[in-house]
Amino acid sequence: MEGIDSTLIMLVTSLIVPFVGAFMAATPYLMRRGEVFAVTVPTSAQGDPFVKALKRRYAAIVGGATAVLTAVGLGCAMAGAAGGVMGTLVVGSLALTAGGYGLMLAFRAKMVAYKRERGWEADAQEAVAVVGEQPVPHAISVRWNLLHLPVMAVTLAVGALGYAQMPDQIPLHMDFDGTVNGWSEKTPLIIWMPVLIQAFMAACFAFSHWTIARSKRWAEPGAPATSALAYGLFARAQSVYLVVGGLAVSVAMIAMPLSFMGLIGMGQTAVFIMSAVLVLCVGGLAVSVVYGQAGSRVFKRMQASDRLLVDDDRHWKLGVFYFNPDDASLFLPERFGVGWTMNWARPAVWAIVGGGVVVTVAFVVAMAAMT
Template structure:
């Protein structure tokens, strides 16, 4: 592999490891490694121990795997070195997460942490009557860039070479050519269109996802949810623009007849956008839990009513989360998207028809776009 390709592999691997190491810092205290726990149990020894063990595992095992993969890429011409190394890094992260999840879940079940607690689900009707507004103006740069690339393609189509490079290997050399046609010449535009529509759809649907509200702090967590939606939507729009910019740079080089590309400058916009997303996610916390919001004033008679009923805690819903809290399947839940248990963002309810429809559309888009270039 070329030195540039190995450098990209190493940078992506380091970003993955950094994100994994930092994730416990902005995950909700009541959801350590995807396990729902009562607020009074967040400082249990097993939680603290597994958080520390997970970070040591990510630092040592992850860096070892990344170093070995980088050495493999520098010492050979194997194009498989980069994808295999990154998959190995992700596998290390998954193994560390699952080990921590199982350890905490086992202690929780053995000691019956939710035993005797009053469980419930909270709702804030204002999220429906006065929903958060989607920041549509932030989508304008990506849309205009896609339109601009399409216009540039139309203008340059007559002067494009008869054979266009459609795929590049790890070192950046063209390894597949195709005759010029509408499908091959405008493949970058189709890719931009698909990327823009998909990320816009994900951002828009996130505003209709079920919020993660704390029954003991409904108003505060609802306000945090609103602000978090706005922040993450803007981040996704910035990421969409960065991805479209990378695709545009890639397309313009193809239209010039380039048979070799340096991948590093092409990937720079996406790398910078991902770094911004990571910083915003860290500052916001999971579901916006670190966003400062003014606490509502307690009613005057709160002291008199205190102690009349046990405090309400979030329902223990671990049974709906499969494979260590990575996948959500609840046919009784009408929401197509729900907050993730570990990390920032949303995941699909595999028990919802609308969730499965989104999965089918995503697969169709991934399969259909390459077919347009043939």
């Protein structure tokens, strides 16, 4: 059974790389119409042959690298080479994300030069506000994240009820082949370990959800009402995804105390958790493809314009870091990627980041104390 479990774990693990690569390759096609490789352009530029060729080239390069890494990972999984699977996962994921970003910077430089050559400049910095009788949809309430609490309570109850059945030495880590190589002495703290992991993940998902609710809402000056509606639908879908995906991973963590009691094997526990993570990846990719960044794909047939109504390129450092002290917003939609980023010119952002570091360090220390 452990052999089957280890093979499943390796196969599921090797499938993470293609999802990372597919997302990176598709990113240029998911962005808002007025942005190409983190450069502001007229919406009509999406049909420009040069722009279309750049996007195709980026997708082909990243897609080709993804195909090679996926083949290597799956080959290692089928051959039972655990080291190869982990190496492909770590090196492949880093190579695709870092390489994709580096390639974006190179293509961004080409777009900056092309924008200058075409003379695309904003006549005036236009801004819009959407006012109407019908409310614009937005993220669901952050209170939905309270659903993590009953899941954590169930996990704690399972551990407490099964504590007497746990062995004196509890296995906590194993190789892909099923060999246990990490143990922890049985103490009452052990039943709190999966709950602590759930709490930390719940806090991360809730924070991400909160940033959506607090984010600057995007609306295109050329089509304010429809673009605001598209953004609202996108924000709602992303918030639902965070709640559902976070709960799926949290529920899978209930398998941990069951493995402590020996009711299921560690391999089965790993399969449950990795499958939940894979579902999370699939869900994120699906939402991104359906809605696009900030809802760009929802109303992709909106009328295009040759005018450049707004140009804030100077506030985006290296294409992805927003720095604008005149903008009171703490969070806003990303420039290259799907999701939200921070306004690094605001002191409150640095306080939030510092708080996140403190919480993460406290979590790591607490986990070390429990094991």
